[in-house]
Amino acid sequence: MSILEIRGLTVEFPGRKDTFVAARDINLSIEPGKILGVVGESGAGKSTVGNAVIGLLEHPGRLGAGEIFVHGERIDNLPAKRMRELRGKRIGMIFQDPLTSLDPLQTVEFQLVETMLEHLPISKGEAKQRAIDLLDQVGIPNPAERVKQYPHQFSGGMRQRVVIALALCAEPEVVIADEPTTALDVSIQAQILNLMKKLCAEKNVAMLVITHDMGVIAEITDHVAVMYRGNLVEYGESQQILGSPQHEYTKSLIAAVPRPDVRVHRFPQVDYIEGSAKPFKQIDIATHWLGQSRDYTPVDGALLSVDQIDMKFMTRNAWLPKNRQFFQALKKVSFDIKPGETFGLVGESGSGKSTVARVITGLYHPSAGTVTFAGQELTSLHDRRQVLAMRRQMQMIFQDPYSSLNARMRVKDIVAEPIKFHKLASTNSECFRIVDDLLDHVGLGSAAGKKYPHEFSGGQRQRISIARALATRPRFLICDEPTSALDVSIQAQILNLLKDLQDELGLTMLFISHDLAVIRQMCNRTGVMRFGELLEVQETEALFESPQADYTKELLGLMPSMDMLSRDNLEEEVA
The missing domain is CATH 3.40.50.300 (P-loop containing nucleotide triphosphate hydrolases)
Incomplete structure (x- = not known):
């Protein structure tokens, strides 16, 4: 006998003009x-x-039809006290x-x-x-x-x-x-x-x-x-x-589910879901605005080098230095990222992944060590013009697109802000033409610029964040958990978009995530962090096939099994 039984459940939310049906004729049971x-x-x-x-149910939600039973007793019509x-x-x-x-x-x-x-x-x-x-x-x-x-x-x-x-x-x-x-x-x-x-x-x-x-x-x-x-x-x-x-x-x-067992070139298109199969709009990078003025100095070897970075946060202040207490967030972290490469950082919350990103962008100043970008040591820069020139070349896409966008600004003004700040357009009309082009390029369309962030879904807001990041014509993107809060189909769209942009613009990326399946799909090389230390760095496929650190083996062993998932539409996408 079922403990919980739902029969013909319909949930309605009446409005001023019509009634929205949130659930329609649902029949379920659990033993x-x-x-x-x-x-x-x-x-x-x-x-x-x-x-x-x-x-x-939140007001004004109500049960339009149906019955709910627990152990044969109907509960949906009980008074509030019961x-x-x-x-x-x-x-x-x-x-x-x-x-x-x-x-x-x-x-x-x-x-x-x-x-x-x-x-x-x-x-x-x-x-x-x-x-x-x-x-x-x-x-x-x-x-x-x-x-x-x-x-x-x-x-x-x-x-x-x-x-x-x-x-x-x-x-x-x-x-x-x-x-x-x-x-x-x-x-x-x-x-x-x-x-x-x-x-x-x-x-x-x-x-x-x-x-x-x-x-x-x-x-x-x-x-x-x-x-x-x-x-x-x-x-x-x-x-x-x-x-x-x-x-x-x-x-x-x-x-659309990222597979931990095999790497695919692109996620299969999920055509059934409305709006999920928007084609990526190819551009001529030689003539397009995104390709102009990208005359960055070529580098031999690594574009970014992180060398022996330490980061301490004071947890207790005191007049006497000996009485101060510190938390060691990063310990001797070193890695490099080559031009055009996607480098992954994976680890648990508190392992130091996002702290590394903030050190690279100059939001945190490290206690020790150096960060070198395109041949310039960032940790020693003090001249504002030099700092801004470097920051223009690197942009960040955050985990929560809603909190990283100004809710009081229209989308066109959000995307235009970095263009105006870095003086990348000579007139306002030119600036907003660029904004329209960027919004169109990330699959939103220029009409999206007239709206506010709250009028978009989570995946659409992340597209706005990507358009804003592209507005300075960067060569380096830091993606800090960009899809962790998104549905699996929306996640697939955003990851495909990032792959397309990287192929088209030659972007270099630092991709931070705790989702190992996403890391396998997106990254060329991957570093594993724990308690502020970088335990190992390997080619991503080698890391998944033959991990060296015990902690990496433990993480890979804890991934949910995807063996029972259908592999239809997947085989043709395998890289």
């Missing part, structure tokens, strides 16, 4: 000890279904962002104990002991000490473990996990996924996992439901859906 994965792009309706089950009693007790929820789903002003112990006293017939002393036991069960070391700490004192992966403990503390029958591993490192993701599988097997809990990560789906689910624009387009056992998909949308999603 005890089983995991059902709901997959699809942002806006497909995945989270809407999860929120409807637990009764947390629903609050059921929420937490019978249905637990693991939210996407653990930091915002925990109270920053209360200790972990307080939050766990409060939930247990609300739903379980136990004393406060028993609840405190059970809180320690729960933290131990979810793999948090020294649980008796850490239970007294606040959420900000935990890492991202540890906070997610706390959220799992919170979801399980009242012994629910159903757990809904909404993007539980998004943006987590591969090692932390593997720990969380193993924990979820173990809990389902040991506690006989039914779990609904909402995600756009096909690796997560392949790793832990028993059944898969594929959603597209509020509709359930395919539903069945994981092996059948992932190995032999029937619906064109499912085939498109699987084709």
Whole structure:
């Protein structure tokens, strides 16, 4: 018998002129000890279904039709008081962002104990002991000490473990996990996924996992439901859906997944998804604006050399130097990048990847060591004109395109800003002609310049960031986790665009990511970082086939298995 059963669920959001249907006639069920994965792009309706089950639809959302049952009891028509009693007790929820789903002003112990006293017939002393036991069960070391700490004192992966403990503390029958591993490192993701599988097997809990990560789906689910624009387009056992998909949308999603086992020249086009197959507009680089004034001095050997870089951050200031305390973020990091090459940096959060990027761009000044770019030592530059000339040649694409774009500026002004700053156009009209051309070149069209960043999807905003980065005609791009927050199909578009631009403009790139599959597809050589140290640098294919450092072997072993994914449309793309 199914623990959770959803019959004909339709969720509506009424507006002033019409009603938006976010989920339409959804039928799903989960048996005890089983995991059902709901997959699809942002806006497909995945989270809407999860929120409807637990009764947390945002106003003015409502159930237009359908029924929801837990152990045969209908719950969608319960009064608010009864629903609050059921929420937490019978249905637990693991939210996407653990930091915002925990109270920053209360200790972990307080939050766990409060939930247990609300739903379980136990004393406060028993609840405190059970809180320690729960933290131990979810793999948090020294649980008796850490239970007294606040959420900000935990890492991202540890906070997610706390959220799992919170979801399980009242012994629910159903757990809904909404993007539980998004943006987590591969090692932390593997720990969380193993924990979820173990809990389902040991506690006989039914779990609904909402995600756009096909690796997560392949790793832990028993059944898969594929959603597209509020509709359930395919539903069945994981092996059948992932190995032999029937619906064109499912085939498109699987084709777009970066494969860790083989390198492809380009990601297959996902033609079913609207707007995903925009052709790359080739240009004549000899006459196009992007090719003009790129008379940078040729270099023999490496374009960028990082030599013995140390970086320390002061964690405690004091009048006496001996009383000051420092955190060593980088330790003797050295590597070089050749012209036209894509060099990858991979490692867990806190390994120092983004710190390296900030040292290269001059945002951080290293404690020791040198950075040399195109024959010029950057760490010794003090003349503003020289600094700006070097910065014009290197640009950065950030992880979150929304926070890196000024929300109060129109897109045309955002892209025009570096052109005006570096005086690359003689008139305003020439500047905006260049902007229109850049927006068209990255697949947005010149009409996009009249809009604001909030009017675009995540993938479109990242295209705006790329257009802005190209506006100075750089020779070197730093891509800091540029696709980690994007859906798999949108990620494929952005990665294809970066490859096309590199081939066309001869760009050199530093590509930072914790996604090993993306690193394999994008990078010629790769360095592996841990705790501020560069453990090894190899040709990317050699790194994946024969890693030298034990930590690299461990990382590669933790990648979700993609063996069951269909390989249709992939073979022709293999480089």
